[in-house]
Amino acid sequence: MILECSDLERALRTPELMPDIRAHAEQCTACREQLYLWSEISRLAPGLHQEWESPFLWQRIQANLAAEPVRRGSGLRPQWWRWALAATGTVVLAAAMLQPMWQTRRSAKPADRELLTESALQEVQQAEKAYARSIEKLSAVATQKLESSSLPVAAAYREKLTLLDAEIAELNAAVDSNRYNTYLRMELAALYRQKQQTLQEWLNNANHNH
């Protein structure tokens, strides 16, 4: 597929287009700089992450909810709290969206917690689903080329994917009886990431060779 700089955002949203946009970037300085900036942002973002305890957040929201009809009736209609709540929601949304990325970025380090909380598990499961979807899409594109190729490099990729699939199955079995175990979840995420990277690498390789 022939992509241009204008396709960069689309490619960043669609992992299977990344090999093509990278190939284009090798020839295009402007596109290469854009890609570099994106990769730098991804690299630096985890370092900017901060967490803080907010044990009374929900109580405050409940209190505000309870007070809402009175305020409606009062006619004063102060708007600031709505904006504050919206801002809080936005921060939480951003944190929820970025959390899987942070978790996978940190996967090489020891886990801070041995066992996940319920909300952390939800986020991890969402991240796993996102990986699975991405892998499914990549597999749809990559598998046909991979299976039909007689190149030695294709055999190596097939071997690695078989190995990863076997290990993912084994880890899934372990996770099934120990769902909140942080280490198992991190290992599983790392394997999904490796599989995703392997498929992307193969696609990149296949595009260069054909």
Next chain:
Amino acid sequence: MRIIITSLVLLFPLVLPAREEYKRDFQKTAALPAGRTLRVEHSLGSVNVRTQAGNQVAVQAAIRCSADNMDSARRLCDQIQIRVEEGASGIAIRTEYPRNGNWPRNISYSANLEIQMPETAPLELRNRFGNVTVQKLHAPATINNGNGNVVLLQGSGRQRVENSFGNVEIVTNEGDVTVVNGNGWVRASDISGAAEITNRFGEVRVTNVGKTLTVHGSNSKVEAEHLGGATIVTTSFGDVRVWDAKSDLTVHNQNGKVEANTVAGTADLQTSFAAVKFTGIGKAVRVVAQNSAVTGDTVGETATVQTTFANVDLRGVKGGARVTAGNSGIRMAGIGGEVYAKTTFAGTVVEDAGGPVTVESGNGSVSVTAKAGQACKPIAIQTTFAPIRVAVPAGVGYTVTGRTSFGRIQSEQEMTVSGAIAGDSINGKINGGGCEMRLTNQNGNIDIVKRP
């Protein structure tokens, strides 16, 4: 109201039912008589082994469990057992988790082990789903791990590490080391004995190995430096770089570059579809490659290079050099001994040849310059459809036989011609004759010039 609903949706993860977590600590100490082995069998957590001079084994475990309520978490933790069994052969530490059948699906658990053991007791350790660290063990160890990293620090004795899906790092070991890894990187440094490293998918980096180094990689990049013994590297789809090997080096690669820098012994380098570079080889070098450019210099003995479809550039070989290439240009400079070059469809340049020169070419130009300040050496050149140019020092004698078709023969050197004079063949003597110079061409000119 829309803002509130949106915020509630966003905050949904924060109001999920809370889980309760319970932690139980376990401690036990037992004596391990000299010569007996410590065996550890663990899973779902890390194992950290330290050593001490005495004969005591001290085990600490941090067991964590989570469940919907504290009572379930506590009951679960109480059922996780760390067995410390003393027997005739030594001490066995085993972690037993409860079977899942009687427990709800939403429980979870892990256990981390901290072990202090006698520094001279052999260790056999198996772990799954966790990292392993062993420090300052002065006895043999066999470590088998899965889905976790393994680190061995400041040990001595014969160490063996098998791992899958994790990295292995060995820092300082007085003795031999064997690593068999599946999918992760391997690093080993400051190994006084021999090191044998096998890796399936992951890079291997080795520094300071006292004796033999053997690396069996597949799909692995390999970097090794400061090697005291013979080094053998086999891999594919990864680059191999070796610096400062004090003995012989053998690299068999496929689809990956090979770089050898400062090798005191011989170098046997093989690859395909990627470049080969070498410099500072103390003894002989042999390169067998396919579709690979070969660049090398400073060889103490002879050089033999075989490749196709990429150029060869070879300089500074004390002994002879033999290059066989196909569809590839050849450049050889400063070869002290006999020169042999064979190629097709590309040019051959030989400069400062110190020994006899033989070039067999087809459809490629040939230029040969003999080294100045020494007695004559025989020169034999054969090619087709391209010119031959030979430069010889003034005052050195040659007996020349030149033959070509559809070309001309010219000489800057004064030549006494014997026999019939024809444009396409010549028999003569330069400076009264001497070494044989045989130049055979088809459809190309022949020029004999004075070297500057």
